[in-house]
Amino acid sequence: MIRIIIFIFLFGSSAYLSAQSSTQFCDYTASENMLIISRTSDDNLASNSVRKIIKTHDGYIFIATYNGISIYDGQEFTNINYENTKSLRSNSIYDFCYSKDSIIWLATQKGVSLYKNMEIIRLESLKSLDNFSIQKIVCDKDGTIWIGTASKGLYYYKNDKLSKVESLPDIEKNIVSLLYCDSYGKIWVGTENGLLYYLQNNKVNKVDLPKEANGAFTALHDNKNNYYFGTRNGIYSYKNNKLSLLLQDINSVNDIKEDRSGGVWFATNSGLFCYNKELNTLIDFSKKNILNNQIIQSVYFDKDNIMWISTYRKGLIQVRSSAFYNYPFKFSGIEETPSSILLRNNGTIWVGTDEENIFELNNGIYKKVKIKTDLNGGRIKDIFQDKDGGIWICSYGGLLHINNGKETLIGNSSDIPDNTFRYILQDKQGDYWVGTRQSGIYKITKNHKLLEKFDVENGLSSNYILSIKYYDEHLYVSTKNGINIIYKGKIIKQYNKASGLLDDMVFDLYKDDDNILWAATIKGLSRIEGEKITNYSELNGLKINKIFSVAEDDYGYLWLPTIKGLMRIEKKELNHHVNDSIVNIRCAFYNEDDGIYDKQYVGATHLVKSDDGKIYFNTISGVSVLDPHILNKQNSKPKLLINSLKTEKKTYHSVKNIELPAGIKYIEFSFSYIDFINPGKAIFQYKLTPFEQEWVKIKSNRKIQFTNLSPGKYEFIIEAIPELGQKKNIVAQLKFEILPAYYQTVWFKVILALFLLFLIYLFYKIRLQALKSNQIKLENEIKIRTKEITIQKEEIAEK
Template sequence: MKKITFWTGLVLWCLGPVSGQQPYFRYHKLPEDWTDAEVSTIYEASGGFVWIGTDQGLLRFDGLDFKPFRVAGNPNPLEVSAIYADRLGTLWVGYESGTIVHMHGDDSLRVWSPEEGLPDVPITGFGEDEKGRLWFGTYGEGVYFYDGTRMYNFNMDDGLPAEDIYTLVAGPDGRMLIGSDSGLSICWMEGGRKQIKNLTKADGLPDDIIKAILPADDGHIWAGGFDGGICRISLKDFSVQKPETAWKNGVINNLLIFDGLELWIGTEGNGIWRYNFDEKRYSAVESFRFGKARIQDLLKDVEGNVWVASNEVPLASANRQFEFLHDGLKDIQAVLYDKDHQLWVGAQTGLYKYETQADGGKTFREVIPGINVISLHDNDSGVLWIGCFGEGLYAYQKSTGATRIFTESDGLSNGSILSIADDGDKLWLATLGGVSSIKAGTNPFGDRIVFKKEEDLGANFVFKVYCDSKGRKWFGTDGKGLVMMDKGRIANYDSTGAQAFKSVYAVTEDESGRIWFSTAKEGLFSFDGSVFGHFGLQEGLRSLTINGLATDGKGQVLVIHPNGIDLLNPELKHFIYFDREVGLTDFEPNLNAIYADKEGRVWIGAKEGVIGFNPLKEALSIHPRIMIDRVSVFLEPIDFNRVNSFPHDRNGLAIDYSGIWLTDPETVKFRYKLEGFDREWIISADRRVVYSNLPPGDYKFVISASENGKFQSEPIATYSFLIRTPYWKKNWFIGASVLLGVLLVYYIIQIREKRLQRVEALKKEKVESQYETLKSQINPHFLFNNFNTLVAIIEESPELAVEYVEKLSDFYRHILQYREKDLIDLQEELGLVMDYGFLLEKRFGDGLQLKTEEIPQEACIAPLALQMLVENAVKHNVISKSRPLKIRIYPDDHGYIVVCNNLQKKLSPEKSTGFGLQSIAKRYEHLSQKNIRVEESADSFKVFIPLIKKEPA
């Protein structure tokens, strides 16, 4: 579906007096054919998508695009009433009709059909207990749970006080929390028995009708009544606590909590209210779209955004970390949130305090008019120190309103006080005339004030003074760089060694004790006492013009600049960018108009008002959630969670993916690589990649998403798949072809052998006939042994298999060539033996060692004599890697060639007739006057074969 651009609603800046700082909402238009849809529920699943249930069906939103989902086999839209994702990631959707569907891997919604059937009344909520059983509430039939085989029902017969269930959620202990017309019920199974604990107004609930239940992380739950307000319930002793402030805002539909900060309350017709845990009071979320709206649902996502569904605006979102204060006071130059939880700001027109008016609204009240305030500092004695531009230093007693002014005539080094800090010993003043100090804790309304000018700093223009956790003072100067004072010792830093800097404007410290400072043109630097770090545009900083630095309660460094705020995680060196999407439009912050309070919040003064940044206690995601949405083969979608192997002719893949960054989805970029195909990483903003005509092979698609364009530690998603090799290129086919060729050669050889044997049998004497029979017996025995070896080699190395077949062919060719001769050259016999040895070594590996030594060149021998002796040694001895068979062939000094092997007889001797040795002996009776000789000892076996002198040609 085409992207539906969201439009931004007005922040409450246009409303006049406000009840407090307010978030900035963006409003998201539903698709064109869904404009009449009313949103009933919103839910964030683990993948990061926002699922939206409406009276026209189910939508999925990734921050840019909406995707509709219809129930398979049901063309008519169904009214969604509940959405839930279980621990396995399966999405469950309940409808007003009682239908329940669950999502499959192909993104289709299939109707769930348990054996017992489904109710015919609305589904009002889902939950999952500690054993993975699925529970759901209904409006009319009580509560059901499914244990994987059967479905069971909790109703009034079991002790449930009512069967019209408004809400069902799983508690932190796995028990189900149920709200109905008769209070709050806790249901669970124990020992195979149904257990129910009921709480009513008599137990302290604010109302008997409970429409909203919210589990907290501290073992408690929050509940919202029909018109009695909210309460906090302990799951240990079921005690109930109610706020002291009375609730007067009507029916509560839903609740949302930000840990340790506040509870959001969605009402039936009075918009959204918040209950602040510290202030213990209610305040309205002011918006011209929510004022009298019916709030259908509230959602908190993993980025710190809050989502609202209402009858006035189907879908809206705001980043809860940011809030805005504005009632017409402009150009805020200094900001301070004091120890009494009071907000003070300074402007060119005076000093202001943010406080409650008689009508309950809050606004800035002018405290000291007509002064140009550029710095503020609070001390423990209730004195507010006010630095002015050109007008000196003011002391203001907050309890009495008394003021006192200090100027250059009182000893100040200069009347423009740009920054004030307190190290517990001294109050430090950074001015345009250097640094002055006074004793900390001095009573400006009773004590004599003595200003001391720090002459040793060597700088007149000092923009910032900062006292760190180790008691050191850091001064940002104009011209002298960064100056550090520690126990009287002064160190000056104006270069990292690789980069010089002269002017330092802002300084802060992170949780690890590193000092961070900004410069005029060089960007952001860190310093750990020995090593400098640098962040410029290439390192992810968006602007070199930095107006302020501060460290929040999570140890993150806020870098303030005209383009927005860059939130830096110092350990990961990761930036998150915030600007227009959170309300920082025409930001224009003032230099060092920034303050980090004791609660970890950061306050920023800007042209149009005050911005508050609350880092939230929740563990927020700092990266887009990356996922592969769909894989298509030749434009046909497949279930890629199950299918990852394709034939060679289905080698065109399209991969769709999402990077979910709901805060600012348009900034997301992707980096991907198809391992096995792409040589380099590819960076793109597209959400689909197409690979055509991929060659056979194994592939792995790897992708990550980044919201800041820097791919450092971002999570990845992968999809591995195989394009199968066609059968004619596979090893088994090549091996089978080679084997078929060998068998054909063998068949031809066998036919010829048999023919020759028949011819020779008629011509030769009995001994020659026996000799020929022996040779015919050798070949098939040896060949089939080698076929086994060849089969194994083909699978591992086709190239070696080819060489093996060549050696085998050479061996048989030599047999055919030599067997008809009475004598052959000794070198020819040795060549045949070496071919035979090659085949044996491939069969036995390191278990067989065959060596020849200094063989005479001019000698003859009976064909196959040495080969048969080698074969006999192999046949009758143990061969293994641990006990190798060693065969040596060498001449002696008496005209013999000796075949010697180490004797390691088999435990079960091979059946033998001794026919081979007898045949060789009988042949040599006809060929030589010398006879063969056999010597056997305990550890060796030797056969001496006479050498026959080669006749001259």
């Protein structure tokens, strides 16, 4: 499955410093932080030529194309076309409207069809339109369906009756290109050759459209009672029964919509534009992205404020706010790898690189920081600003201190015989702790005087320092050989693999407000609470074992960077796991799909959290910033729906109390997980009771099959386990019954049993009768024989 992600960068704006409280697409600053996702026929979209979009009552995105219909759940497309659904007479869907009873009325090249619950319906009362090309269709507030044709006039459908509007003879030989119902209930009708009318109270009113407009194609009545009409040559406003040219440079307008902030959007043959009516300004939203100079056919805003865009050649476009801001080096002409980040007191950002350079990031632009001192090609590992404003730069070419413009290079001296510096911090007393690659930790003063040294010779577990953290006057040191805790000049505690850590290689440490220490290791995350160590890895929910850093956001989530993206885990859930209250942790994964320009984190670097809660991190391509506040406000409410039950004989879309006929050998359940903000971030499990009692886990397959089920009553249960957002599992269930064949029914079995009993009884009676007959026969034979013997005896006696 291919998904094209487009990132809009923040050059020339300060949007990265102040996120919007809500998505306002028409605000230029906000629009530069949108995530644009393109879905095409490569993703199984019915066609790259998309006509119109709407969200259905059950949460799907319904997409009309020139090659049928696509139903989208955020992850997969289900396509309906003439080839698989004969009740859809044409694949060319020009328009649709959504009625109050949740029916979608389709305007097609061959008449009107209806869509409901994954099924296409044709009405007998609309078959007279089957050979008409239906261009426009509108559902008004009263339930009337208005139908505009190509050169066949205007119709309306009400109370199961189709009627023609006879009072508009002028449009008989014209194509209806505009059909719109405003908030007053007026029906606006426009044609390609420039006719414009509105119908109200059974009366037709003509509006003079200037000849230079060259046709009317779309309209909008906004929430401030303003009218906008889109033509081939400009946008017109309507007031006091008169049209006036509002925007001359917007031509070939296909659709007009209003977003929830009041911005008015124009979908045109040359891109997408937004009009700020308060400032009277026009924004070319498509200027710097995939929409530039593209034919935009329509635009739609759903209740989650996601913008959906229909294009003529580029498929379906989804636009939503991203929690990530990206600053790739290449857009400033830099071909280097970031290795460290400093958030300076003046609001600017310094970024050190593996190539010995430091760049200042300000308003989205990188500018090289001039340093006089030669660091001898040593990569920058850390940049720190102390309480007095002094800058300390840890590099593999020495420790550089910049104070009031003066630069001092420290290292390769008798006191500090090392120049591979990795980490520095300042303690409560104002002294500095410096970690190195080769010789452990040095404690120095502001004037560079050595106070203390910790290395393997005096108990440090390793001279290779990966991070140093300072909490409550304790120094927490992670190394290539475990963790060291230093207090008042002594190493008071050590943790390593032998004492319970996942591995000795510990990249970073974080101590939370509950005094729990979290260790990012090469083999997973370790939780340290006193002497108790609890480990988390791929075995119990992590996506990747190798974690380079750890930070907590303001909402109780831990963020763990990896080479394939960022992991997010709720700390509360990890704490519950200590007591074995859950089996697997929920771990969300963020990558390009969520707005990160480059998912690959730079190994052995650290996350940096700002005072306002943002988290800065290094990627191979540059610096990216996570704003958890935006993420927390994204109100994802996923739905889990069972779409159908399919047998070898029939597909059931109305999935309630289904009775299946006898003899069914094959059953297939199809389900959808609808989530457009966090698609794919869930796992599933199912069971079929009473056939199965244990849950069966599945990954991506949305179809589940069973064969040779016995007759009886069943319940199919599917459960979604979201990785983020929704805390509770989501369940969908379907009860159904497989009817028995006549020979499997209880009555048949009772009758059969009675029949068998009757046969046994009959056999018994026949056998008994036979025995009696034999006994009588034997008795008669005995009597005859006895009589013969008696006669013989008498004859002998007479002789």
